[in-house]
Amino acid sequence: MTLATLYTVCWIWIIVGIATFILLQFVTAPYGRHTKQGWGPQISNKVGWILMEAPSFLIILYFFLTSDQSSFASMLSILWLLHYFNRTFIFPFRIRTKGKRMPLIIVASAIFFNLINAGLNGYFLAYFENYTLSSFAKWNFFLGIILFLAGFIINQISDHKLIHLRKPNETGYKIPKGFLFNYISCPNLFGELLQWSGFAIMAWNLPALTFLVWTCANLLPRATKHHQWYKSRFPDYPKKRKAIFPGLL
Ligand code: NDP
16 A cells, blocks of 8 residues: 555545544444443443454554564554553453443444554554654654643543442442542543544654544544433532533533
């Protein structure tokens, strides 16, 4: 594949991402608190998470191991792998979702989304990157790494707090409090958005931007749906709390 072809695929994929964002204003992805019947066969929630996220880890690992990446590109690959190692092999074993299931169609669509996004980013980092050591001295590296690490920490703390709202065998929902939950309903999704914004700023290439568009397309509607769900479920839900951006949305 030439670079021009890769860019064409990225632009098409960005358009599909924007269309998905519009679609997700009307359709709520039926997993987690939004799970419902009528979406076909279901599988275990934990197995679903592993299957959905594994392609992102394995594809970047494949390109990382089989190509001769510069130190800057290797750093990007390693950050991606760290995130997806957690999401694929640690997060599913930490969540307290005993007996929960998710539709196979959600798993299949997430696998497809992850195959394309990781494929575009891995291919670029393997065959088209031209970073040099001086890339580590540029403004976008410093800004990007700060956003990525801050986002990672916010995502981890928030997911930890959410998971521990339940005792080991509980399945219900409670109002999360403390940390960024005082300002927004979904600091875990806010952290994840910061992370991939930081990644795109550091990488400064079209595949990383494409992935950021897709992350926004998935997470912004999910955050607003989570927020509406909290407000309709808990009459005493804090009025000033926003969905994902403190004071804004
Ligand atoms: P949620 O915030 O819905 O759930 C996270 C975990 O905490 C789940 O196990 C959930 O249980 C539990 N939980 C959440 N809220 C409560 C509550 N009020 N009371 C009790 N337990 C609660 O996150 P998502 O499932 O949407 O996402 C999980 C992770 O995956 C996040 O870190 C997110 O950033 C990431 N993600 C990334 C995407 C991307 O495009 N990059 C797309 C989607 C998610 P239950 O499942 O039973 O609701």
